[in-house]
Amino acid sequence: NTIMKVGILGLGTVGGGVINVLQKNSASIERRTGVQIELVIAGVRDVTKKRICDTSNIKLTEDPFEVVNHPDIDVVLELIGGFGLAKELVEAAINNGKHIITANKALIGNHGNELMKLANKKQVRFLFEASVAGGIPIIKALGQGLSANNIESVAGIINGTGNFILTDMKEKGRDFDDVLKEAQALGYAEEDPTFDIEGIDAAHKLSILAAIAFGTEIQFSKVYTQGISKITTEDILHATELGYTIKHLGIAKRVEDGIELRVHPTLVSNSQLIAQVDGVMNAVMVKSDALGTSLYYGAGAGDEATASAVIADLNDIINNQTSNHILGWKSQEKINVVDNDAIVSEFFLRLLVSDIKGVLSKVTGIFNDHNVSIEALIQKQVDENKNAHIAITTDRVSTKTVMNIKKAIEASDFNQAEVQLIHIELLD
Ligand code: NAP
Ligand code: HSE
Numbered sequence: 001n002t003i004m005k006v007g008i009l010g011l012g013t014v015g016g017g018v019i020n021v022l023q024k025n026s027a028s029i030e031r032r033t034g035v036q037i038e039l040v041i042a043g044v045r046d047v048t049k050k051r052i053c054d055t056s057n058i059k060l061t062e063d064p065f066e067v068v069n070h071p072d073i074d075v076v077l078e079l080i081g082g083f084g085l086a087k088e089l090v091e092a093a094i095n096n097g098k099h100i101i102t103a104n105k106a107l108i109g110n111h112g113n114e115l116m117k118l119a120n121k122k123q124v125r126f127l128f129e130a131s132v133a134g135g136i137p138i139i140k141a142l143g144q145g146l147s148a149n150n151i152e153s154v155a156g157i158i159n160g161t162g163n164f165i166l167t168d169m170k171e172k173g174r175d176f177d178d179v180l181k182e183a184q185a186l187g188y189a190e191e192d193p194t195f196d197i198e199g200i201d202a203a204h205k206l207s208i209l210a211a212i213a214f215g216t217e218i219q220f221s222k223v224y225t226q227g228i229s230k231i232t233t234e235d236i237l238h239a240t241e242l243g244y245t246i247k248h249l250g251i252a253k254r255v256e257d258g259i260e261l262r263v264h265p266t267l268v269s270n271s272q273l274i275a276q277v278d279g280v281m282n283a284v285m286v287k288s289d290a291l292g293t294s295l296y297y298g299a300g301a302g303d304e305a306t307a308s309a310v311i312a313d314l315n316d317i318i319n320n321q322t323s324n325h326i327l328g329w330k331s332q333e334k335i336n337v338v339d340n341d342a343i344v345s346e347f348f349l350r351l352l353v354s355d356i357k358g359v360l361s362k363v364t365g366i367f368n369d370h371n372v373s374i375e376a377l378i379q380k381q382v383d384e385n386k387n388a389h390i391a392i393t394t395d396r397v398s399t400k401t402v403m404n405i406k407k408a409i410e411a412s413d414f415n416q417a418e419v420q421l422i423h424i425e426l427l428d
Contacts, residue, residue: 001037004318007067007098008042008058009089010079013187014103014130015042016052017303018077018310023054029323035243043080044065044166052271052303068093075317076139077310078102081191082210083110090115096121101304102311103130106195108414109204109220112211113332118326127313132205132329133158133282135305136298137312142212142286149288151213153253155427156204156284157277159190160300161196162228167278168280170236170245176229176255188280188301198227202263206250209284210261213252219261222337226264238350238391245275258336260343267348267393267424274427285427342401346375346424348393349402351409352417355381355388359414363390366408388415393424 004196008015022029030036042055042063068089076093080086083106090100090107100119102108108115108128118253119126129139133156142151157163161183168179180197183189188196195201201224211218228248239246244267253260266327268275273295277283282300287293299305310324315321352361360379373395376414394402406419 003038004075004314005038005040005073006075006077006314007040007070007073007076007355008079009064009086010081010320011042011044011051011053011055011060011065012051012079013303014306014310015077015079015305018079019053019058020373021304021307021311029315030414033315035318036369037314037318040073041067041070048397064089064283065092067143068096068098073088073098075099075311075314077314078104079310081106083107087111087115093117093289094124094126095116095177097124099125099127099305099317101127101130101310101317103128103310105131105201105204105208109207109218110207112218116324119405126324127311127316128208130309132208133284134160134297134298134300135308136282136296137283138209138284138296139212140312141294141296142209146286146288148289148344151254151288152287153251154209154213154284154330155249155251155253155425156296157247157274157282158250158284158300159196159199159202159208159248160282160302162199162202162281163192163277163282164188164280165197166231166236166246167194168230168248169231169233170240170259170280171402173233175306183280186280187303197229199225199263200227202248202250204370205261206261209250209314210252210259211332213286214254214259216259216335216336217332219334219337222261224262224264224340228265229249230266230420232324232420234389235350235422238333238378238389239348241272241378242348242391242393242425243269244348245270246422247274247277249274251425255338257338259338261337262343263420267422272427341398341403343399344396345399346394346396347402348391348420348422348424349406349409352387352391352415353390353393353413354416355386356414359388360390362414363392366405367392367394369408370401370405372401372405
């Protein structure tokens with residue numbers, strides 16, 4: 001039998017998962033490829049550390065360059081994370097003629113354009129299925145399964161940690177920090193969890209999805225990015241009362257002037273499928289001209305789920321499938337990303353105001369002054385200070401106008417706190 005020799009950088013959650021799945025499923029993987037996969041060497045920070053996998057047949061090294069310079073290996077799996085050392089290692093491996101598979105969306109978000117150019121020049125594969133939505137084969141779906149289509153939009157839940165937190169806050173009323181700690185213990189969160197909770201991880205992933213869907217360069221720095229750290233129990237309760245669930249979405253959409261690229265918390269109607277996607281699960285909805293709407297659902301993080309995507313890329317390399325070209329990376333252009341101010345959406349606003357006579361008509365007056373219709377309004381008197389919570393949903397309005405409404409309310413004498421402003425998205 002032919003043997004494919006592989007080196008791994010990193011044996012943490014994902015690297016450990018890869019070894020476990022390769023060991024567990026070696027027979028079925030070999031049946032699909034006709035090739036035996038041999039893990040030759042793995043680079044880690046600490047060779048004495050206890051692992052989730054059996055490493056008895058693999059050489060361990062604390063010098064990661066030993067992996068990328070190893071003369072016997074054909075493929076390097078970059079599962080370290082970050083974009084400093086990881087970039088140096090990937091560049092060295094490509095220059096040594098090795099194919100690259102990575103789960104590292106931060107690396108692609110920041111350096112994907114140049115790394116792909118180098119990989120094309122050196123004629124090696126650069127595959128990254130595991131970098132978006134964990135185990136869901138969304139990159140293969142966009143690049144191969146939907147290759148006959150023009151993609152109109154890609155939108156969904158693309159951060160498992162964030163969805164895990166929002167789900168537990170809603171279902172169990174749990175505290176944000178407690179749930180984050182649990183997500184970290186389960187291996188879902190990034191090394192720096194602010195990447196998850198401030199939307200940076202989702203923005204990395206969205207920039208990758210847009211590149212595959214629309215043939216644009218990676219434009220991570222242009223993604224409008226807002227995280228979930230400011231979502232409160234009050235927001236969740238009010239949204240629930242109005243028939244919505246709060247989800248953290250990434251949205252890439254073709255519009256007349258280019259593309260929208262945005263990541264932010266969003267109210268999704270409970271009747272929409274995405275509202276039912278809970279815990280670490282991710283879901284991506286794609287609208288395309290020939291197929292119409294399609295939905296891709298599965299575990300967005302975790303050891304074996306992510307390993308599933310890494311090993312699928314390895315099998316593609318063995319079977320000579322999924323060229324860099326299929327992924328649309330030989331013809332990227334810089335498509336204009338539209339300014340966030342111009343984006344039109346329905347919105348949810350939550351206010352804390354003094355419960356004085358006529359306050360409601362003053363609030364609605366501000367909306368009238370900006371020519372914006374209110375769809376629904378809930379008012380509750382809440383505390384001993386005679387402050388009232390008001391939740392409002394609007395008709396479709398530009399982000400610029402709704403920001404002006406927010407500013408006008410915050411400048412009013414009856415206002416008691418920063419106005420919460422959240423998109424409402426209609427995904428069907
Ligand atoms: P992790 O559990 O922290 O594992 C990182 C591994 O890299 C560890 O084995 C660590 O060695 C090794 N490492 C770190 N710095 C190193 C250095 N300077 N030299 C040599 N080895 C080094 O991380 P992970 O969760 O597996 O994530 C890996 C990558 O996959 C990241 O890019 C992440 O964004 C991405 N990803 C993660 C998931 C997930 O569910 N966790 C899902 C999709 C994508 P030691 O073990 O010796 O410390
Ligand atoms: N931290 C990431 C998440 C890992 O929670 O989605 C998967 O990319």
